[in-house]
Amino acid sequence: MNTFSTYSFFCCSLLCIGLLASSVNEVHGQSLLDDLGPSELAVHPVYATFKDTRIINVQSNETPGQNVMHFVIAHRFGQINEGAYALWGLDNASMRMAFDYGLTDRLCLGIARSTFQKTFETSLKWKALQQNSDDSVPLGITFYAVGMARGDSTFAETAANRTFTNRLSYTYQAIITRKWSEKFSTAVVPSFTHRNLVEFIDNAHDQWTFGAGGRYKLAQRISLNCEYHFLLKGLKESAQNSLSLGVDIETGGHVFQLHITNSRGMFERAFLTETTGRWRDGALFFGFNLSRVFDF
Amino acid sequence: MNAMKVILIATMLVASNFCSSQQWITRNGSVEFFSATFVENIEATNEMASGLIANDGRFAFRVPILGFRFEKALMEEHFNENYLESTRFPNGTFEGAIANWSDALQDGQSHTVKAQGILTIHGVAAEREIESTLQWDGKAWIVQSAFTVLTAAHEIPIPKMVREKIAEEISVDVQMTLSPR
Known part of the structure; x- marks a missing residue:
C-alpha cells in the first residue's frame, strides 16, 4: 500500500x-528565438579599432586583409609659422608613397618612399594577438619592424661617411591596442630605433621612445585622433617629443587623414628621433594623407 | 491498479506534451544577399544561419550579421562598422508563423507557403509576409526563399557619396535544411 x-x-x-x-x-x-540557443559569433575578434593602418604618424594595429594592397599618398607641408609668403607652409610639400600588401589577414609587407631625405622603407607588420569581444583577450598586440635607407647626396658631413650602411636605420615597435567602446580606442607604442650614423657625436645610436595614441569617433565616418611620443634619454635637448592631432574621414574605399604635427618626416626614425618643431613656437606642419585599397 | 492508471495517463500526457513540441532545426543555413547598381555589385554569404520550425507552423530564424563574408575585406568591415552596426545589433531575425500550415505539407511535394512574422534587422522590426517554398524530403524540411529588404525600412543609412554603389533594395536568398531536433 x-x-x-x-x-x-x-x-x-x-x-x-x-x-x-x-x-x-x-x-x-512567445519567442521561439530563445529555443535556438546561444547566438553564433557572440564572441568574435574586435574589428575596426582604428580606421586606418596608421593613427597619424605611428602605425595602428590594423593591417590590410589578405591579398589587399593598401596604398597611401601622404603629404606633409612646410612650417605653418612661415606665414603668408609661403601660404603658411603649403608651398613646401614633402610626400610619402607607401604600398602595404596583406600576405595574410594578420601579416603585411610594405615598401615606401619619402621625398624627405629621399628615404626608402621596407617594413613588416604582424598582428600577433587580437582583442576578443568578450574580453577573454583584453588587448591586441601588433609588432612592426621597419628598415629605412636615406638616399640624399648631401647626407653626412664627409663623403667617406656616405656609405650604404651609414644610411640605414631601423625601428621596432610593439603596438598594444584596446578598443574600449564603439567610439573610443587607445594604443600604447614602445619603440626602439637604431641609427647606424648619428648627426651629433653625443647622440646615442639606440633610442627608446614611449608613445601613446587614441581615437574618438565623432560620427560614423569621422574620428578624432591624437598621438604623442616621449623620448627617453639619449638625444640632445633640441630634440622634441612628437605630438600630433588629426581627423580621419572615411568615404567608402578611401580614408582621408588631416593632421597637425610638429614632426616633419613621415617615417619612424624621423618623427620619433628627429622632431625639432615646437608646438608653442607654432613650428607645426599640416599633413594630409589619402589611402585607398585595391583587392587582388 | 489505480496507480498503474495514473502512470499510464501521466506517461501519455508527458509524451503528448513532448510530441506537441516537435521541432526541426538547423545551425548552418545559408543566407546570401546581393546589392546591384550600375557602378558596383556587392555580394555576401553567410553559412551560420539558425532556423527552427515547430510542428504548429511557428518558426524562428536568426542570422549572425558578423558571419557575412564579402569578397573585399574592407567592405566587410564597413558593412559591420558603418551600416549594420553589428556590435550593437549582432543578429538579424525573422520570427512568426506559416500562414497555411498543415500536416499535409509533409507529403514530399514542394509547397509555396507564406511566412508571416516580424523581420528584425539593424534593431528595427518590420512586419513582413515572405513567400517561401517548403519541401519534406522524408527526413528534413528543405526551405528556400528569395525576398528583398529595403535599407530604409530598417534605418540603415546610406550616405550620398556611396548611393551609386549600394542599392536601396537588397535581394536576399535563403536555403536551409531543418532536421528533427
Whole structure:
C-alpha cells in the first residue's frame, strides 16, 4: 500500500511537471528565438579599432586583409609659422608613397618612399594577438619592424661617411591596442630605433621612445585622433617629443587623414628621433594623407 | 491498479506534451544577399544561419550579421562598422508563423507557403509576409526563399557619396535544411 501511494505521488508529480512544462512552453512559445540557443559569433575578434593602418604618424594595429594592397599618398607641408609668403607652409610639400600588401589577414609587407631625405622603407607588420569581444583577450598586440635607407647626396658631413650602411636605420615597435567602446580606442607604442650614423657625436645610436595614441569617433565616418611620443634619454635637448592631432574621414574605399604635427618626416626614425618643431613656437606642419585599397 | 492508471495517463500526457513540441532545426543555413547598381555589385554569404520550425507552423530564424563574408575585406568591415552596426545589433531575425500550415505539407511535394512574422534587422522590426517554398524530403524540411529588404525600412543609412554603389533594395536568398531536433 505504502509503495502504491509512493508510486501515485511520483506519477502525480510527473503529471504536474509535464503540465507545468507545457505551460512554460506556451509562455516561452512567445519567442521561439530563445529555443535556438546561444547566438553564433557572440564572441568574435574586435574589428575596426582604428580606421586606418596608421593613427597619424605611428602605425595602428590594423593591417590590410589578405591579398589587399593598401596604398597611401601622404603629404606633409612646410612650417605653418612661415606665414603668408609661403601660404603658411603649403608651398613646401614633402610626400610619402607607401604600398602595404596583406600576405595574410594578420601579416603585411610594405615598401615606401619619402621625398624627405629621399628615404626608402621596407617594413613588416604582424598582428600577433587580437582583442576578443568578450574580453577573454583584453588587448591586441601588433609588432612592426621597419628598415629605412636615406638616399640624399648631401647626407653626412664627409663623403667617406656616405656609405650604404651609414644610411640605414631601423625601428621596432610593439603596438598594444584596446578598443574600449564603439567610439573610443587607445594604443600604447614602445619603440626602439637604431641609427647606424648619428648627426651629433653625443647622440646615442639606440633610442627608446614611449608613445601613446587614441581615437574618438565623432560620427560614423569621422574620428578624432591624437598621438604623442616621449623620448627617453639619449638625444640632445633640441630634440622634441612628437605630438600630433588629426581627423580621419572615411568615404567608402578611401580614408582621408588631416593632421597637425610638429614632426616633419613621415617615417619612424624621423618623427620619433628627429622632431625639432615646437608646438608653442607654432613650428607645426599640416599633413594630409589619402589611402585607398585595391583587392587582388 | 489505480496507480498503474495514473502512470499510464501521466506517461501519455508527458509524451503528448513532448510530441506537441516537435521541432526541426538547423545551425548552418545559408543566407546570401546581393546589392546591384550600375557602378558596383556587392555580394555576401553567410553559412551560420539558425532556423527552427515547430510542428504548429511557428518558426524562428536568426542570422549572425558578423558571419557575412564579402569578397573585399574592407567592405566587410564597413558593412559591420558603418551600416549594420553589428556590435550593437549582432543578429538579424525573422520570427512568426506559416500562414497555411498543415500536416499535409509533409507529403514530399514542394509547397509555396507564406511566412508571416516580424523581420528584425539593424534593431528595427518590420512586419513582413515572405513567400517561401517548403519541401519534406522524408527526413528534413528543405526551405528556400528569395525576398528583398529595403535599407530604409530598417534605418540603415546610406550616405550620398556611396548611393551609386549600394542599392536601396537588397535581394536576399535563403536555403536551409531543418532536421528533427
